[in-house]
Amino acid sequence: MGSFLVCYGSSEGQTAKIADRIAARLRDRDHEATAVDAGALETDYPLGGFDAVVVGSSIHVGSHQASVRSFVEANAEALAALPTAFFQVSLSSVADDPEWRAEAARYVEEFLEDTGFQPDRIARFGGALRYSKYGFLKRLVMKRSAREATGDTDTSRDYEYTDWAEVEGFTDDFAAFVERRVATGSNEPT
Numbered sequence: 001m002g003s004f005l006v007c008y009g010s011s012e013g014q015t016a017k018i019a020d021r022i023a024a025r026l027r028d029r030d031h032e033a034t035a036v037d038a039g040a041l042e043t044d045y046p047l048g049g050f051d052a053v054v055v056g057s058s059i060h061v062g063s064h065q066a067s068v069r070s071f072v073e074a075n076a077e078a079l080a081a082l083p084t085a086f087f088q089v090s091l092s093s094v095a096d097d098p099e100w101r102a103e104a105a106r107y108v109e110e111f112l113e114d115t116g117f118q119p120d121r122i123a124r125f126g127g128a129l130r131y132s133k134y135g136f137l138k139r140l141v142m143k144r145s146a147r148e149a150t151g152d153t154d155t156s157r158d159y160e161y162t163d164w165a166e167v168e169g170f171t172d173d174f175a176a177f178v179e180r181r182v183a184t185g186s187n188e189p190t
């Protein structure tokens with residue numbers, strides 16, 4: 001079956017956890033899949049051996065992970081020639097408020113516009129609040145954001161909002177897309 005690279009950037013580990021789940025789900029479908037931290041990759045990491053690439057990044061202070069941006073920009077040509085998927089992880093995707101949700105959509109749009117990356121599949125996942133991992137100031141800032149976004153302000157515990165069924169659905173959809181392309185030898189998006 002196919003060989004997938006799942007390349008991610010993560011500060012407190014939620015995007016890494018999602019990337020691991022995606023890679024495991026792909027392996028369940030008999031593909032080869034490895035989740036790799038974009039920050040640990042050489043910029044000229046060869047993508048030639050892969051049949052497809054999944055790129056994932058969390059949002060911090062309105063920006064995607066710099067390592068993911070560098071990876072996408074440095075490998076623009078190779079990524080354009082392969083089936084690709086992109087997932088974003090943020091708090092803005094969790095909130096009920098349509099304005100927060102619109103912000104999550106805008107982060108994706110701006111990233112794709114800035115980098116020229118044109119993934120075949122896109123997902124916006126809810127992230128986590130890891131109060132236990134934040135220092136004093138970050139905890140204060142995130143408590144304030146959380147008050148507006150989710151109302152989860154109890155800093156004595158962590159909150160995870162990722163919908164794992166959604167992550168698996170996204171993975172299955174992209175895997176099926178790649179499998180169809182490999183089967184038909186087609187380069188056309190469907």
Ligand SMILES: Cc1cc2nc3c(=O)[nH]c(=O)nc-3n(C[C@H](O)[C@H](O)[C@H](O)COP(=O)(O)O)c2cc1C
Pocket residue numbers: 009010011012013014015016058059060061062063089090091092093126127128129130138142
């Ligand atoms: C310092 C900080 C800033 C954040 N800024 C934003 C933001 O601007 N917009 C947003 O939607 N989520 C924001 N978040 C929420 C993160 O995207 C969320 O916690 C996510 O799960 C982090 O994923 P990671 O652990 O893979 O880095 C922020 C989180 C932290 C800790």
